[in-house]
Amino acid sequence: MNIRTANERDLPAIVRLLSEDELGSTRELITDPLPAAYMEAFARIQHQRGNSVLVVESDDEIVACLQLTLIPGLARKGMLRAQIEGVRVDGRYRGRGIGEQLFRHAIDAARREGCGMVQLTTDKSRADARRFYEKLGFAASHEGMKLMLT
Template identity: 65%
Template structure:
């Protein structure tokens, strides 16, 4: 397995994984052709410094992904932080260490960028994900909140 930054041509594989679970199937639109909103969002990410999708690749197939965003801020004496979003592993590769390897890669990138912490949010319905993040050393130190603007 190796890792690389996503390219626009990878979007169908990424969106397929984002849509491949109970929650994602309600939120995403994996269609051919892929809706333009995904291409627009990817272009906006590419234009923003420190915002990337990291892919896990095996035998030239995309088997996992996550979004890593480096966030500058004033809090904690100007400490950089890394935000992880959109973590997915192809259903046929779950339980094989892909997610852990992806996180190790993302954490390594965050450390190299000078980040002092890595944070993430996870849906309360994702019990397996919570156990996974706990095992990686993440702690539920804050209560996350969202306001949907539709």
């Protein structure tokens, strides 16, 4: 198993992972080739300092992913935060500790960059994900809100 920063060749596998659950299946679009919007978004991620997609590769197959974004801010005495989103582990590989290893890698990367906090949100319908995050030490300390613009 290898954890690394994603590249353009990984995009079809990442989008597949993002689409492989009840919520993602209604939000993502799997076509060959992928819609240009995915390539454009990935290019923006690559060009923004402190923004990356991490993947887990096993036997030349992408089996997990997450996006790690470093967020500078003024609050908390100018604390740098890390935001984790887009977390997915292929259903065939769940229960093997892959998600935990990926999270530990991302948390260590955030720590090395000087982050004082790692934060994430999870959909209220994802009880298993919430239990997983709590097992890793995350606390449900805030109520999240979103305003969809499109």
